[in-house]
Amino acid sequence: MCGIVGYVGGQSALDVVIAGLKRLEYRGYDSSGVAVLADGGLAAAKKAGKLVNLEKELVGRPLPAGATGIGHTRWATHGGPTDANAHPHLDNAGRVAVVHNGIIENFAGLRAELAERGHELGSETDTEVVAHLLAESFSSCGDLAEAMRLVCRQLDGAFTLVAVHADEPDVVVGARRNSPLVVGVGEGEAFLASDVAAFISRTRSAIELGQDQVVEVRRDGEGGGAAGVSVSVTDFYGAPGEARSYRIDWDASAAEKGGYDYFMLKEIAEQPKAVADTLLGRIDAGGALRLDELRIPDSVLREVDKVVVVACGTAFHAGMIAKLAVEHWTRIPCETELASEFRYRDPILDARTLVIAISQSGETMDTLMALRHAREQGAKVLAVCNTNGSTIPRESDAVLYTHAGPEIAVASTKAFLTQLVACYLVALYLAQVRGAKWGDEVRDVVRELSEISGEVERVLETMEPVRELARSLAGKRTVLFLGRHVGYPVALEGALKLKELAYMHAEGFAAGELKHGPIALIEDGLPVVVVVPSPRGRSVLHDKIVSNIQEIRARGARTIVIAEEGDEAVVPYADHLIRIPATPTLLQPLVSTVPLQVFACELATARGNEVDQPRNLAKSVTVE
Numbered sequence: 001m002c003g004i005v006g007y008v009g010g011q012s013a014l015d016v017v018i019a020g021l022k023r024l025e026y027r028g029y030d031s032s033g034v035a036v037l038a039d040g041g042l043a044a045a046k047k048a049g050k051l052v053n054l055e056k057e058l059v060g061r062p063l064p065a066g067a068t069g070i071g072h073t074r075w076a077t078h079g080g081p082t083d084a085n086a087h088p089h090l091d092n093a094g095r096v097a098v099v100h101n102g103i104i105e106n107f108a109g110l111r112a113e114l115a116e117r118g119h120e121l122g123s124e125t126d127t128e129v130v131a132h133l134l135a136e137s138f139s140s141c142g143d144l145a146e147a148m149r150l151v152c153r154q155l156d157g158a159f160t161l162v163a164v165h166a167d168e169p170d171v172v173v174g175a176r177r178n179s180p181l182v183v184g185v186g187e188g189e190a191f192l193a194s195d196v197a198a199f200i201s202r203t204r205s206a207i208e209l210g211q212d213q214v215v216e217v218r219r220d221g222e223g224g225g226a227a228g229v230s231v232s233v234t235d236f237y238g239a240p241g242e243a244r245s246y247r248i249d250w251d252a253s254a255a256e257k258g259g260y261d262y263f264m265l266k267e268i269a270e271q272p273k274a275v276a277d278t279l280l281g282r283i284d285a286g287g288a289l290r291l292d293e294l295r296i297p298d299s300v301l302r303e304v305d306k307v308v309v310v311a312c313g314t315a316f317h318a319g320m321i322a323k324l325a326v327e328h329w330t331r332i333p334c335e336t337e338l339a340s341e342f343r344y345r346d347p348i349l350d351a352r353t354l355v356i357a358i359s360q361s362g363e364t365m366d367t368l369m370a371l372r373h374a375r376e377q378g379a380k381v382l383a384v385c386n387t388n389g390s391t392i393p394r395e396s397d398a399v400l401y402t403h404a405g406p407e408i409a410v411a412s413t414k415a416f417l418t419q420l421v422a423c424y425l426v427a428l429y430l431a432q433v434r435g436a437k438w439g440d441e442v443r444d445v446v447r448e449l450s451e452i453s454g455e456v457e458r459v460l461e462t463m464e465p466v467r468e469l470a471r472s473l474a475g476k477r478t479v480l481f482l483g484r485h486v487g488y489p490v491a492l493e494g495a496l497k498l499k500e501l502a503y504m505h506a507e508g509f510a511a512g513e514l515k516h517g518p519i520a521l522i523e524d525g526l527p528v529v530v531v532v533p534s535p536r537g538r539s540v541l542h543d544k545i546v547s548n549i550q551e552i553r554a555r556g557a558r559t560i561v562i563a564e565e566g567d568e569a570v571v572p573y574a575d576h577l578i579r580i581p582a583t584p585t586l587l588q589p590l591v592s593t594v595p596l597q598v599f600a601c602e603l604a605t606a607r608g609n610e611v612d613q614p615r616n617l618a619k620s621v622t623v624e
């Protein structure tokens, strides 16, 4: 939702913080700001718009050199993207600076109380109350970490806070509740950040913080983390806190564009490797599944009588496909729910329910709150996640990581394909431990999965006609997407990509629903993408969707048909035919989604849109 960086060390805090914010800008880019401790005081600069606006500001009005500082890129929640609402926020004396990710739910009452005590608040944000509360608490306890603990005990809501005080030039303090914060420990320097991407170019040693914890990083030259810095973690009451150290398993280059114009293009191209990496280590020499990391005993999995998948956005579409695989391979009932709706429908859950929470970032608040509700009801929760050390895996009973590598572009691509692979593996593993599939049947599907990486590569090699088609449609106002069975979630995903990248109306439908209303939308020249299921799977499904294509074409639609090689039945009705490799029915989304990712990316580019950072969006939505 927002990008946060704190630094204490021996380098220029401004340079380090700005470099870190550049790596986090995908998390929010409505405004940005920095604060630096120098010469016994505190200096800050902040600007609406993208980070480049702040950098221009700093050229004209440089900050004094200092080796302690904090910074922020914002996705606005309370108060518009203006200079005044940009973080960091300071107290009236200008001695405290704080940056925040999340929502302080009781900020209105706190703001009124502060005003009664004479504080003057100049922004529309919830965050600003924290700066004033920290100043008050510091004046009574004289210690920033203790002041942070006192303030956190007054706050309701979700927050990552990082603050500095001019009276403690060697210290940065952070706190987290329901929002990400990770510590980086380098040689004589330490970092606090919402995401390891902020400091991975300087260190791969990280410390994961838990719920309701305060962390102090101090430049003191007395041991602690690396020579020259110390890290101390407590709970909100001062008791020592547990914090897990880990080594980040990808390098800085993974968080770079690697010669591509956009991260999204790079991440689309990385999909064959991401799919292969997600299978690595999970298939034994005999071709059987080995999910040793699944920390739910087989005995418990054998007792599962219902599976519920909870997720948002693209991850939800992966969950819709997971449902089809779970039910087909295990014969266990499976529901897929929008995480934001899940707990409000009073779901029926118990110890025999397995909830699968799918999340690329591992920080999506809707999904986190859904899994918490599920655990409170006694269900087992398995996370499918792409971000090591994030909140959702930490709060689940078990996790199956996707190994897509960092996904920087807001529009999710490689994460989606690897979520599918992970969900297929979970479904197959359930079938394997419950005997719903024989070993040789599991091995057959596993072998087919192992071949998919190469199939995705083949699709990527044939995308130029798709790019040309996308450019030709850049002036259109709407595109519809149709699909059946596994093709229906793919249609929804294709529509979502186009909405979030090209800012145009796009809608996905179950093709069978067309005649129940949506067919009224069909008009002359309207582009309609149709994802056609394999004729080798459920031939009745295939025949029906060919009829759907005829129905819309007869009414003037411009049909864009995605169909497997060798499927000749669609040829007479396709104005544009996009071929994909023939794959098993349930695995088709792994290849049919790719043209839709390329289509949306190219059409958005043709419209001149900012592909990696679409307007109004952020990579991780850490508020409900």
Ligand code: AGP
Binding pocket: 312, 313, 314, 315, 358, 359, 360, 361, 362, 363, 364, 367, 410, 411, 412, 413, 500, 619, 620, 621
């Ligand atoms: C997809 O392109 C979007 N970025 C968005 O729908 C995303 O999938 C959703 O917010 C869920 O994010 P998560 O996977 O990190 O939980």
